[in-house]
Amino acid sequence: MLTIGELYTFDILGLTQDGCGIGMVGDSKIFIDGVLLGEKVAGIITKIEPGYAAARLFEIIESKGDRIPPLCRYFNRCGGCSLQFIPYDQQLTVKRDIVKEAAVRIAGLDARLVKEAIGSEDILYYRNKAQYPAQHSEGKWKVGFYKSRSREVIDLDFCFLQHKLSNDVRKAVRIYLDELGQNEQFIERKAAIHHIVTRVSHSTCDVMVILVTALNELPYVERLIEKLTDKVPKLKSLYINHNEKGTSQVMGEKNTLIFGEEKIIDSIGSFNFVISPLSFFQVNPTQTRVLYDxxxxxxxxxxxxxxxxxxCGTGTISIYLSExxxxxxxxxGVEEAVKDAEINARINRVKNVEFICGRVEHVVGKICDSVDxxxxxxxxxxxKKEVLDAMVRINPARIVYVSCNPSTMAADVKYLSQKGYGVSVIQPIDMFPHTAHVETVTLLRKV
Ligand SMILES: C[S@@+](CC[C@H](N)C(=O)[O-])C[C@H]1O[C@@H](n2cnc3c(N)ncnc32)[C@H](O)[C@@H]1O
Structure with missing residues (x-):
């Protein structure tokens, strides 16, 4: 029986998808951050819930790797970079272990099918998209990221994963919020902005800012534009996105452009791609080229x-493979992304691609053409199961499964392997340095 506040010694037997260590004391499962697979640690129990407990690391008794001082002073408070305490080559080993664990445990595959993770050339400032939650509490604005496993916002000065221009945007909007916070009319509307979304083109440095609000319009919007263009001269588009506070999805469907142009452009390899507020675009553009290759x-x-x-999002893979x-x-499924995909095909002069707008589970069953x-x-x-069944019915020679979630990838791959597709190789690719997230590309062949 565990007790809160007591110290226990245990081995790290596994890692969750978030890079959190898993140990056992008796029959109790314990989650603990900041540890490596195979280590023996001492941890103080901080929480006991039905089926599991959480512990804070007290001491590493037997170590399985090196530790380095984290670069970021918010490490351990912010829920973002859980692997910043180890060197980058060790982060890649952890990511391969996470993929292996899912491949073996969920899909029943041979661990040797999982290759070494391919590292990212950029490991700092690599992200082109940020979603900063904003909260007003005790008379102060906090703008940053959520604390680990909580909805409390950590007020940040700087994030090393984001492009520097994204950090400048956050500071500028913060000044605007602080100034409005002094304004009596505005205090009433303290939840005016609940997320600041930034998208930065790494090839042109153009910046798109989307302010997510429950209001119909923002007060003193000219002052906001003044502050933003002063701090971020490359501001290309400023949108208001309308979303009632409290929904789990950050952005709503309606965007209103209040400054500049509708889209920004980034490139992958020799292709250019337009990006709109609601369209998906891979977050690490340098590494996207490695992924698509x-x-x-x-x-x-x-x-x-x-x-x-x-x-297919904005058609990036379709266009990349078209040659x-x-x-x-x-x-x-997102109409705005399909419109972008069509523009992308046109601006890249690609003629042999076609896009269908619709939910995959509704559309894929109707595809009768022969597909290789x-x-x-x-x-x-x-x-969804009906998508996997339709893929099998289409009967391609190869399926290339790209995923940012090793668990669901492993479950889907298991289903496909029971339907006649064998896994040839699983390649982890690191799109998200310092976090525990990992992308995989899996090749399945018709047996
Ligand atoms: C992981 S992204 C991949 C996008 C693209 N392959 C790329 O590399 O940029 C997944 C995409 O699936 C879309 N999506 C999610 N659920 C969908 C569904 N049920 N039907 C169609 N599209 C969906 C999202 O809008 C998003 O663009």
């Missing part, structure tokens, strides 16, 4: 193939 390699294209790109394929059809390769890059929750 791996997709192209696994797709094994020789120039004639018909390719289906499911969950090597006969024809690519992309399917995507299916690329599938679903959201974190993975694919």
């Amino acid at each position: 791996k997709v192209r390699e696994f797709a094994g294209l020789v120039g004639r193939e018909a390719v289906l790109d499911l969950y 090597a394929a006969g024809m690519v059809i992309g399917v995507e 390769v299916v690329i599938v890059d679903p959201p974190r929750k993975g694919c």
Whole structure:
């Protein structure tokens, strides 16, 4: 029986998807941050819940790797970079272990199918998108990130993962909020902005800012534009996104442009892509090229193939593969992203791609054309069963499964392997240095 405040010694037997260590004391499962697989540690119990407990690290008794001083002074408070305490090469080992664990435990695969993780060239300032929550409490604005496993906002000065321009945006909006905080009319509306979303093009340094609000319009908007353009001269677009506070999804569907142009442009390899507020775009643009090269390699294209790109976003993979394929059809559910995909095909002068707007689970069953390769890059929750069944019915020679969630990837791959597709290789790719997140590209072949 565990007691809160007591010290216990235990081995780290596994890691969660968030990089949190898992140990056992008797029959009790304990979660603990800041540890490595295989270590023996001492931890103080901080929470006991039905089925598990949480502990704070007290001492490493037997170490399995090096530790380095974290770069960021918010480490351990902010929920972002849980792996910042170890050198980058060790982070890659942890990520491969997370993927291996899911492949073996969930999909029943041989661990040797999981390759070494490919590291990112940029490991700082690599992100092109940030979503900063803003909270007004005890007379003060806090703008930053949520504390680990909580909805409390940590007020940040700087984030090393974000582009420097994104940090400048946060500071400028913060000044605006602080000034309005002095204004009596505005105090009533203290939840005016609940998220600041930034998107920065790494190739042009153009900046898009989206302020998510429950209000119909923001007060003193000219002052906001003045502050932003002063601190961020490359501001290209400023939007208000309307969303009632309290929903789990950060952005609502309605965007109103209040300054500048509708879209920004970034590039991957030799292709340019427009980005709109609601469109998905991979967050680490340098490493996206590595990811897409791996997709192209696994797709094994020789120039004639018909390719289906499911969950295609703004058509980035479709367009990237178009040079090597006969024809690519992309399917995507967000209308704005499909419009961007069509623009992207036009500006890159790509003629052999076509996009279908609709939910994959509704559309994929109606595809009757013969398809050689299916690329599938679903959201974190993975694919619905009807999507997996339709992929099997389409009968491609190869399926390339791209995923940012090793658990759902492993569950879907297991299902596909029971339906006649064998896993040839799982390649982890690090798109998210210092965090425990990891992307995978899995090649399945028709047996
Ligand atoms: C992980 S992103 C991949 C995008 C793209 N492959 C890329 O590399 O940029 C997943 C995409 O699936 C879309 N999506 C999510 N659920 C969907 C569904 N049920 N049907 C169609 N698209 C969906 C999202 O809007 C998003 O663009």
